[in-house]
Amino acid sequence: MTGRAVLRGAKRVALYTAAAVFTVFAVFPFYWMFLTAFKQNRDLYVGATNLQHVPWIFNDPPTLDHVRLLFFGTPYLVWVKNTALVGLAVVAITLGVAVPAGYSLARLAGRWGERLGIGIFLTYLVPPTLLFIPFARVISLLGLQNKLGALVLVYPTFTIPFCTWLMMGFFRSVPRDLEEQAMIDGYSRLAVIGKVVLPLAVPGMLTVVIFAFTLVLQEFVYALTFISQVERMTLSLGVPVALVRGDVFYWGSLMAACLITSVPIAVVYSSFIDRFIAGLTAGAIKG
Amino acid sequence: MSTLTRPPITEEPTALGYVETRGLCKHFGDVRAVDGVDLCVMEGEFVVLLGPSGCGKTTLMRMIAGLERPTAGEIYIAGERVDDDVPPRARGIAMVFQSYALYPHKTAFQNIAFPLEAAQVERSTLRRKVEWAAALFGLERLLDRHPRQLSGGERQRVALARAVVRDPRVFLLDEPLSNLDAKLRAVARFELKQLQRQLGTTTIYVTHDQVEAMGLGDRIAVMDKGKIRQIGTPRDVYDNPADTFVATFLGSPPMNLVEYDERTLVGFRPEHFLPREAFGGEADLVTYRLRVREVEYLGSDRLAYGYLEEERRSDQPVIAAVPITVTLPIAEGEAYEFAVRRRDLRFFDARTGLRKPAPS
Numbered sequence: 346m347t348g349r350a351v352l353r354g355a356k357r358v359a360l361y362t363a364a365a366v367f368t369v370f371a372v373f374p375f376y377w378m379f380l381t382a383f384k385q386n387r388d389l390y391v392g393a394t395n396l397q398h399v400p401w402i403f404n405d406p407p408t409l410d411h412v413r414l415l416f417f418g419t420p421y422l423v424w425v426k427n428t429a430l431v432g433l434a435v436v437a438i439t440l441g442v443a444v445p446a447g448y449s450l451a452r453l454a455g456r457w458g459e460r461l462g463i464g465i466f467l468t469y470l471v472p473p474t475l476l477f478i479p480f481a482r483v484i485s486l487l488g489l490q491n492k493l494g495a496l497v498l499v500y501p502t503f504t505i506p507f508c509t510w511l512m513m514g515f516f517r518s519v520p521r522d523l524e525e526q527a528m529i530d531g532y533s534r535l536a537v538i539g540k541v542v543l544p545l546a547v548p549g550m551l552t553v554v555i556f557a558f559t560l561v562l563q564e565f566v567y568a569l570t571f572i573s574q575v576e577r578m579t580l581s582l583g584v585p586v587a588l589v590r591g592d593v594f595y596w597g598s599l600m601a602a603c604l605i606t607s608v609p610i611a612v613v614y615s616s617f618i619d620r621f622i623a624g625l626t627a628g629a630i631k632g
Numbered sequence: 633m634s635t636l637t638r639p640p641i642t643e644e645p646t647a648l649g650y651v652e653t654r655g656l657c658k659h660f661g662d663v664r665a666v667d668g669v670d671l672c673v674m675e676g677e678f679v680v681l682l683g684p685s686g687c688g689k690t691t692l693m694r695m696i697a698g699l700e701r702p703t704a705g706e707i708y709i710a711g712e713r714v715d716d717d718v719p720p721r722a723r724g725i726a727m728v729f730q731s732y733a734l735y736p737h738k739t740a741f742q743n744i745a746f747p748l749e750a751a752q753v754e755r756s757t758l759r760r761k762v763e764w765a766a767a768l769f770g771l772e773r774l775l776d777r778h779p780r781q782l783s784g785g786e787r788q789r790v791a792l793a794r795a796v797v798r799d800p801r802v803f804l805l806d807e808p809l810s811n812l813d814a815k816l817r818a819v820a821r822f823e824l825k826q827l828q829r830q831l832g833t834t835t836i837y838v839t840h841d842q843v844e845a846m847g848l849g850d851r852i853a854v855m856d857k858g859k860i861r862q863i864g865t866p867r868d869v870y871d872n873p874a875d876t877f878v879a880t881f882l883g884s885p886p887m888n889l890v891e892y893d894e895r896t897l898v899g900f901r902p903e904h905f906l907p908r909e910a911f912g913g914e915a916d917l918v919t920y921r922l923r924v925r926e927v928e929y930l931g932s933d934r935l936a937y938g939y940l941e942e943e944r945r946s947d948q949p950v951i952a953a954v955p956i957t958v959t960l961p962i963a964e965g966e967a968y969e970f971a972v973r974r975r976d977l978r979f980f981d982a983r984t985g986l987r988k989p990a991p992s
Contacts, residue, residue: 520731520733522729522731522733523733523735523736525697525699525720525727525729525733526727526729526733526735527735527746528698528699528719528720528721529697529698529699529720529721529725529726529727530721530726530746530747530750530794531721531747531750531751531798532721532750533719533721536750541735544737545736545737
């Protein structure tokens with residue numbers, strides 16, 4: 346074997362090793378959730394006292410007890426419905442505001458557009474642990490305590506800045522020539538946005554939908570502050586509230602909830618990933 | 633008394649132009665991109681705006697298109713005043729951008745049909761018109777493709793087809809050939825000229841390429857620093873440049889400029905500056921002694937770079953373009969008698985650079 350072939354082989358091995366390491370890193374949490382969700386309690390907790398116990402495998406046959414507790418012992422499906430409702434409303438509000446705002450900042454505000462965009466993005470960095478105090482006052486003034494409406498009102502305060510900034514970048518990648526061409530071809534600016542800009546910004550809008558929905562899905566602080574009744578909670582709040590009872594953690598059911606919630610999201614993400622990457626790298630001016 | 637008179641070399645059209653600008657200005661902060669341009673394009677005419685990059689030619693075109701709002705001045709298209717608030721879509725123009733600006737999410741057919749959809753052309757008429765425009769550019773078999781599946785030349789044709797499809801009053805073309813390779817460019821230039829003759833549509837064409845400008849334009853407007861320095865037929869602009877900028881911008885290699893006396897520069901084209909022997913017994917020649925420093929062999933010509941031996945100062949080397957039919961030996965380091973016909977000399981004011989009559 347020549348030196349070059351050895352080098353190429355070594356590079357290939359290094360590449361696959363790196364890929365394998367990252368794969369394990371990414372898959373391990375899912376595997377652990379899966380194990381925990383279907384293990385019998387004896388198998389789950391015996392490791393604390395028996396050091397010979399192997400935690401990576403099913404030592405006893407798997408069980409559906411934890412899943413059963415989740416579905417029938419807690420209002421899990423109600424939380425799913427609440428989360429979906431809040432998520433859809435927040436996504437709609439976010440799109441409705443972030444798309445026009447992002448376009449305006451990218452095109453119409455001149456050199457102030459960028460500074461303004463960064464300014465808006467900075468508000469995203471103010472932590473909810475700080476903001477929930479004034480928000481609590483606003484929510485109680487509006488009489489929205491313990492209602493999903495409170496979350497629909499508050500969540501856009503962090504999804505809109507981030508998504509506006511995201512859309513601004515996407516609109517920047519649409520060549521200005523295309524818009525000017527369309528205006529010469531006989532369209533008003535509004536029609537140009539509808540017929541040329543938005544179709545080219547679809548990957549950006551998909552990204553916004555997924556980001557906004559994910560942010561809603563994982564939000565905890567505001568939900569904890571504004572919602573007190575279990576039937577009105579979203580997943581991120583309801584699951585820990587109902588399945589952590591004092592010192593008792595229902596690990597099996599907790600992990601089952603995480604698994605069932607995160608797998609569909611992961612599938613959606615991976616099926617759109619090509620569009621994201623296409624959206625981020627396309628925009629070559631000559632089409 | 634020395635009078636600086638600018639010779640009447642601009643043909644001023646008497647009637648109102650089809651596209652006309654009056655005192656048109658565009659300032660970006662302190663930069664005067666376009667600085668008082670009066671341009672008058674007649675109906676059916678092909679006018680080329682020629683100048684170095686940053687001379688304001690594209691800004692001028694964008695103001696005519698309505699993409700840029702003038703700082704001052706007026707624009708008329710077909711007798712109708714369009715500066716101020718007439719948006720691009722209402723000006724009856726079609727434009728081809730340097731980038732072609734094809735809609736990447738639409739097929740070639742949809743790209744060409746897009747202006748017709750804006751005009752709400754009926755379905756069957758639309759199809760007929762798109763097919764007519766596609767046939768004009770030999771695109772019939774490419775109509776289902778997206779821009780990314782087309783070559784550079786094909787994209788350029790789609791862009792042109794989209795421009796002609798709805799019978800615009802004026803074509804505005806912004807360096808449409810500059811993204812093509814050299815071989816394709818000559819063919820595309822020829823086809824463009826043919827097409828414009830055939831359609832008879834008033835055309836304004838922006839380029840920095842003097843060969844394109846000379847080959848395409850009925851008239852050329854040479855621009856520099858936001859102003860039109862000269863406008864005229866290609867022959868006019870080449871043979872009778874209005875100032876030293878036009879003289880040296882047009883022509884490759886450019887016109888030689890040599891000090892004549894304290895107040896005057898004399899200019900002559902390299903191709904008019906030949907060895908004395910090449911003129912035979914011709915009279916009325918002006919002879920100079922050229923010390924040759926460098927000879928380039930270019931196939932059809934030899935370029936001799938050197939300096940005049942008399943007391944005449946020139947910053948640039950003087951260039952002689954000797955056609956290959958003149959077989960006299962020219963060696964580097966030697967001095968030769970070179971001559972130019974007196975009628976091929978052009979005189980310029982040394983201070984202002986403007987053309988002036990021959991000193992007596």
